[in-house]
Amino acid sequence: MAGLSSRSAVAIHALTMLAYRGGGSLTSAEIADSLASNPVLVRRILGRLRDAGLVRSVEGRNGGWSLARAPRGITLLDAYAAVEEGRVLSRHAHPPSDACEVGRNICDLLEVEFQDAERAMEKRLGRTTVAGLLRRVLDTERELAAADR
Amino acid sequence: MAGLSSRSAVAIHALTMLAYRGGGSLTSAEIADSLASNPVLVRRILGRLRDAGLVRSVEGRNGGWSLARAPRGITLLDAYAAVEEGRVLSRHAHPPSDACEVGRNICDLLEVEFQDAERAMEKRLGRTTVAGLLRRVLDTERELAAADR
DNA sequence: TTAACTGCAACTATCGTGGTTGCAGTTAAA
DNA sequence: TTTAACTGCAACCACGATAGTTGCAGTTAA
Numbered sequence: 273m274a275g276l277s278s279r280s281a282v283a284i285h286a287l288t289m290l291a292y293r294g295g296g297s298l299t300s301a302e303i304a305d306s307l308a309s310n311p312v313l314v315r316r317i318l319g320r321l322r323d324a325g326l327v328r329s330v331e332g333r334n335g336g337w338s339l340a341r342a343p344r345g346i347t348l349l350d351a352y353a354a355v356e357e358g359r360v361l362s363r364h365a366h367p368p369s370d371a372c373e374v375g376r377n378i379c380d381l382l383e384v385e386f387q388d389a390e391r392a393m394e395k396r397l398g399r400t401t402v403a404g405l406l407r408r409v410l411d412t413e414r415e416l417a418a419a420d421r
Numbered sequence: 422m423a424g425l426s427s428r429s430a431v432a433i434h435a436l437t438m439l440a441y442r443g444g445g446s447l448t449s450a451e452i453a454d455s456l457a458s459n460p461v462l463v464r465r466i467l468g469r470l471r472d473a474g475l476v477r478s479v480e481g482r483n484g485g486w487s488l489a490r491a492p493r494g495i496t497l498l499d500a501y502a503a504v505e506e507g508r509v510l511s512r513h514a515h516p517p518s519d520a521c522e523v524g525r526n527i528c529d530l531l532e533v534e535f536q537d538a539e540r541a542m543e544k545r546l547g548r549t550t551v552a553g554l555l556r557r558v559l560d561t562e563r564e565l566a567a568a569d570r
Numbered sequence: 571t572t573a574a575c576t577g578c579a580a581c582t583a584t585c586g587t588g589g590t591t592g593c594a595g596t597t598a599a600a
Numbered sequence: 601t602t603t604a605a606c607t608g609c610a611a612c613c614a615c616g617a618t619a620g621t622t623g624c625a626g627t628t629a630a
Contacts, residue, residue, distance in 0.1 A: 277587060278511040281531055285513070289523045299606065306521035307513070310589060315607065332597025335606045348534060352510075358586095360509050360542070361501075362427040364434070364456070365619065372455035374438045377558045382430055385497060385549050393509070393542035400534050409526045426618060448575065459620060464576065481628025484575045507617095514588065 279355040280348075282307060282317050284405070287351055290327065291343035291406045297336035317355055324354035343403035349394050351402075360393065361386040428504040429497075431456060431466050433554070436500055439476065440492035440555045446485035466504055473503035492552035498543050500551075509542065510535040 286303050300311040300318065307314065318337055321327045328340045339346070363382065368375035435452050449460040449467065456463065467486055470476045477489045488495070512531065517524035 276509060276511055278514045279587090280510060281513045284531060285517065285523065285527050288527060289521070292523050301606090306518045306524040308515045308518055311607095312590070312609090313588065315609090319608080329607065330597090331595075331607045333603095333605045334598060335596080337607095348538075360425065361429060362425055364430045365427045366457045368434065369455045369457055372438070373562055374434065374441050374555075374558055375455040377561050378434050378437055378554070381554055381557055382433060385546070385554075389497075389542045389545040392545040393538045396538040396541040397534070405527070405530055405534075406523075408530055409523055412526050413522055428618090450575090460576095461578090461622090462620065464578090468577080478576065479628090480576045480626075482572095482574045483629060484627080486576095 276356050276360065279317050280352045282309070282314070283321055283351040283355045284348055284402070286314065286318055286337075287321070287326065287339070287343075287346060287402045288405050288409065290337060290339045291402050292409070293338075295338065297330065297338040299336040303337070320355045321351065324350065326350055326354060343406055344401055346402040347398045348400045348402075348405075349398035352394070352397050359386070360390050425505050425509065428466050429501045431458070431463070432470055432500040432504045433497055433551070435463065435467055435486075436470070436475065436488070436492075436495060436551045437554050437558065439486060439488045440551050441558070442487075444487065446479065446487040448485040452486070469504045470500065473499065475499055475503060492555055493550055495551040496547045497549045497551075497554075498547035501543070501546050508535070509539050
């Protein structure tokens, strides 16, 4: 458990690609290419984003994925919450002994501390939007193009 | 990877028990009892706390574990940093395609966002000390004792 | 000398993850 | 109406991390 899954990274990557595409759509294969991964994995993760109302999928020929909201209205927290499950900081694997003064109180106390800490992280993730990320991608590309001149 | 390991919880639990004990020591067996776990696991985790300078261990008969610092000077972040490795938010499993405008820029951008988010969590963990946790344990016990009267 | 400790290596079972294959269902285009 | 390009989904594999356990060597006090 060295941290959460990389699903958040994949989700944010995909959302940024879709934002880059404007109102258009991309197939899971195209997204998988950019991720150097595979279409099924992409569909699994984008399926969760769809369930969360962040993207839409269209079946059949010429089908694919597109944003369901403006990039300005999608934060990294939205993506994170949609694809990541479980808590960041794991609690006790077993309930501690009730015979110990510390053991019978520590769980509730830790729960508060850990939840607060997780919320602090989520708050930070909620401050960046896909639009902001895309803007910085475009800025960097523009700078590179200018430097190549 | 549904979150980090429960080592932080174990470490904080153990530190609070040692603080409860004042300047005294506890054996890994005693701590394991309270955790409903096992002495080897406890020694593994407390070994890391020792390497981080948070606790001391004494070998041989009447040996055991004790705090190396005042509980006021030990934060949850100290425990977390000592026993947890790796990042909370996982990055891309593979470097993305360099052919994609988004793919070749997103990693650096995500790195900043994720590091900021992790730092926000750590900052919150750094605000609570073992002494604070112990105080709340004692408060709760006192209230329970009063209610039993 | 013995008993109570730590320290450490080795091993197991389990679980989540990323990755893959195969196939059914859907849709647009030829 | 056939075909090709998609999504959706279940099943499976390999891998790594974790919690837990056993066994034993080393250390120290009684």
